[in-house]
């Protein structure tokens with residue numbers, strides 16, 4: 404259905420048009436009428452299908468421009484997500500002149516206080532920082548009429564349950580509450596039972612949890628060969644932008660360093676980085692100067708960057724939900740994408756469980772051979788030469804070429820030219836510290852219950868810190884990460900220079 408058939412106010416329609424949206428996505432089409440009637444709504448739909456706009460439009464429509472107070476609150480699990488949602492709401496609300504402010508931890512609070520004084524109608528916040536502001540009375544919950552819990556599932560698993568309960572208790576009961584997620588585990592039901600009034604569930608029925616424009620592959624590869632596998636597939640596939648998921652912060656640091664060391668424009672993002680660093684990394688990724696974003700689950704949740712052609716599960720995720728969210732960073736808004744999951748032999752059962760639970764098709768492929776990777780790389784190099792010829796970029800070199808041809812065979816000269824642009828790094832590959840495999844939980848006797856409180860993320864946030872601290876002698880070395888760490892090596896032209 405087209406947006407202009409949805410009987411929306413003109414000021415919103417104009418913004419939607421400017422954003423280039425024509426057809427409402429199914430979740431938008433179904434949520435809009437129910438939410439506009441004032442019902443509480445639980446909205447579930449696959450990743451990248453426009454849930455932000457689904458709650459954004461009814462929320463923006465309700466905003467009364469004559470009311471100078473904060474009227475709507477969106478809670479989001481991470482700072483990046485808060486910023487992204489605020490951006491989308493700002494764009495949607497531009498014509499109506501609705502002001503949206505994002506507040507999140509790790510950033511200067513006095514600046515946020517100033518922004519809040521400029522009288523926004525909408526606040527998008529991470530739970531902790533929102534509570535900071537209500538304590539300081541820089542946000543007053545009494546005026547809030549709409550609350551949205553975005554990625555509610557993730558907020559619960561990050562341990563925000565009590566915060567969310569406290570927040571909802573302070574907001575007047577007459578509010579409208581909207582809850583959105585791509586996955587809907589049962590524990591969310593408890594929250595909705597308690598804090599929502601007769602909610603209408605809008606769940607876009609799909610046979611699979613993952614969108615089918617993402618092609619899914621699995622590669623059976625031992626832990627110690629994963630880095631090789633990754634670089635080989637990257638060579639073959641030449642991603643536009645890729646997100647590579649690692650299980651722990653240490654993994655993310657080591658892997659992004661190792662990729663940089665091989666000459667790839669890679670950078671890591673995880674919860675231990677300062678907010679300014681995270682913002683910076685994400686900005687460079689969006690601009691394309693970082694092509695390979697290495698991330699933990701938490702750091703990449705909900706992130707919407709167009710042009711992400713590939714997702715790699717360097718480490719297989721613990722839970723199916725996490726798998727869904729991770730691969731959902733590609734194939735957004737109807738685009739196509741590819742997802743590769745590396746599984747050690749012992750993790751193959753776990754992989755099958757994920758495949759079953761997500762009801763998608765994950766095709767197991769063999770690791771491409773060195774020769775295959777090399778063939779593809781060489782034909783890509785040949786394409787580059789042809790492109791130069793087609794644009795007459797060789798003109799300035801013709802005299803030199805003739806000189807070379809007087810002494811050398813033409814085939815040798817061309818081959819040498821190819822070899823010199825290929826710029827294979829001669830650096831030996833770094834060694835990564837091993838991660839423990841994920842053994843199918845239905846068979847494992849691991850005492851997972853003691854990790855319950857921390858939820859599914861215990862690998863990153865809790866045990867990951869303490870477990871296996873030892874760094875391998877060849878690897879990482881820590882501390883020296885960053886744009887300079889791969890120093891004066893030449894950049895392959897296909898890999899964007901930093």
Ligand SMILES: Nc1ncnc2c1ncn2[C@@H]1O[C@H](COP(=O)(O)OP(=O)(O)OP(=O)(O)O)[C@@H](O)[C@H]1O
Pocket residue numbers: 423424425426427428431448449450451452453454455456584585705706707731735736
């Ligand atoms: N009707 C539409 N037509 C075209 N593009 C749209 C439409 N609605 C939203 N989009 C775009 O689709 C992308 C994905 O939207 P969004 O981030 O809201 O997805 P999501 O469902 O919240 O995904 P996730 O579960 O990963 O959080 C965004 O770039 C958004 O601007």
Ligand SMILES: [Mg+2]
Pocket residue numbers: 454455553554705
């Ligand atoms: Mg979302």
